[in-house]
Amino acid sequence: MNTAGISLDNVPEFRTPMGFFLLAPWFGMLAALLLLLYPEMIGSRWHPAMLATVHLLTLGFGAMIMMGAMIQVLPVVSSHPVPAATALSPWIRAGLVSGTLCLSLGFLFMQKSFFYMALPLLGGAFLMFLSAMGLALLRVKKGGDSVFCLRLAVLCLLITVVFGVMQLSTYMDLRWVGYSFERTNNHALLGLVGWGVLLIMGVSFQVIPMFHVAPAFSRWFCRGCPILLVITLAVAAFANDSVSSGALLLLSLIVSSYGVYSLNLLYRRKRKLKDYTVRFWQLSFVNLIVLCLLYVLNKLSVFLLIEQGQFHLLLGFGFGLGFVVSIMLGMLQKIVPFLMFLHLQRACIDDTDAFMRLPNMRQLLPVSDSKWQFQLHSAALATLYLSFFAKDLEHPLLMVAAVIFLLSFTWLLKTLWQANRRYTESLPQALLPNISD
C-alpha cells in the first residue's frame, strides 16, 4: 500500500478561511440595511430591493462563509488539500465581493450595465471555486460519508450557478439562451435545499459527533438521506406539476427527518456544558422542522397565511435566516477560535514557554460574545416571523427586525475582528514577517 500520498496534516493557512469569514458580515449588514430602507419589499419576491437583499444574503453572506468553510473542512475530512487554495482564495473573494455588489445594484436600480459586470465577476469566482473544489473531490479515492455529501452539494451548486447565469442573461436581453422565469423556483430550490442542506448535512455528519461528543449518525442514514434528497430534488425540479408537487412534499419530510434525527443526537451528547453552538444547532433544526411542517399543512390546505406569496416569503426567509444562517453563526463561534488555537500551537511547537502562555479558545472568542450573538439573532428572527402576522404593523415590525439583524451582523463582525486581533497579537513575534507576506 502506498502511504506517501496520504497526509494527515493539510490544514490551510489561517488567513485563507478567515479572509472569507471577515468579509461575510458586511453583506449581512448591507442586506439588513436594505430591509430597513425598503420594508415594502416584503410585498413581492420580484421587488427590486427584495432581489438585491436575497442575493446579498445568499451570495455575500452564505456563499462567502460556505466557501471559506469548505476550503477548510475538505482537507480535514478527506486528507486531500484543495489545490491552489491559498493562491485562488483572494481572487475568489474579490470576484464574489464585486460580483455580488454589482448584481445587487443591478437589481436595485434595474440597470443592465451592472448585470454585465456581475456576470463575469460572479461567473469567474464560482468557476475558480468549483474547479478547485471539484478537482479536490474527484481526487479523493476513499471518501467517507461527508465527502459523498459534499460531492452532491457541489454538484447542486454548479447547477444553481448555471441556472443563475441563465436567469441573469434574460435580464440582459440575451434571448437566445431561451430561459424562462418559471425556472426561478428551481434556481432557488437547488441553491437552498440542494447546495445549502447537503453542505450542512455533510458538515454536520462530521462535526456534531466531533464538537459535542454526540453519537455518530448511522451509516445507512449518511448514505441514504443525501441520495434520497437528490433524487427527490431532481424530480421536484424537472418533473411536471403534479409529480413535482408530490416530490416537494416528500422533500420536506426528508429534510425534517434529518432535523429530528440531528436534534435527537444532540440531545444524547455526552458533553452537557452550556454551549452556544449547540443552542444555534437546536434553534436552526427547530426552525427547519417547523417550516417543513407548515409547508406540509399548507399543501393540505391548512393555511397559516392565506396570501400564498407571503407564505412562500416566510418559508424562504425562515429557511435562509432561521436555518442556514443560524448554523453558520453557531459554527463560526467554534471553528474560528479552534483554528486560531491550532495555528498558534503550531507556531510555537518548539517553544514551551510561549506554548504555555497561549490564549485558550474562550480567551480568543469569549463565551459572552457568543451569548450576545445568539440572543440578537434569535430576537431578530422572532421579530421577523411576527411581522408576517402583524397586518398594519407589518412594515414597522419589519424595520425593527432589520435593525436587530443589523446589530446582530455588526456584532458578528466585531466578534471576529477582535478574535482576529487577539490571534495576531499572540503569534510569536518571529513568525509575523512570514505570516504577512
Add this chain to the structure above:
Amino acid sequence: MTYIVEYMTQQHRCCDESFAAAEEAVSKQNWSEASAQMAVFSRDLGIHFTNEEEHLFLAFEEVSGNTGGPTSVMRVEHQQMRGMVESMTQALQAKDADNYLGLSETLMILMQQHNMKEEQILYPMTQQMLPDTAAVISSMNDL
C-alpha cells in the same frame, strides 16, 4: 477483540467518558469529583498514547518503512495534547474553572479531530498492512 479499529476506537470512547465527566464537574465547581475524573482521564489517555507510539505506530513504521509519514504527524499531535493536559491539570489545581474550560474545549476538538483521522485512515491502514494484528493488540495495555 482482535481488530485494531474496534479495539483502539473503544479506547477513544473510554477517554471521552472521563473527559466529559471531568469537564462537567469543573463547570459545577465540584472540585473533588473533577480531580478524580481528570486523574482517570489523564491516566487512560497516557496509556492509549503509549499503546500507539510504542506498539501500533512502531509496527506500522516497520512494515511500511515510512517513519516520516502519517505516524509522525500523530506523534506530534500527541505531544500537543500532552501539553494541554498538563495545562488543564494546573488549572484544576488552581481551581480556575474559566481557564480549565477554555483549555478543555480546545483539547476536546483537537482530540476528536485526531481520533477521527486515526479511526478513519490510520487504523484501517494498519489493520490491512500488519501481518499479525492479534499479536500487536495483545502487546498493548487495556484501559
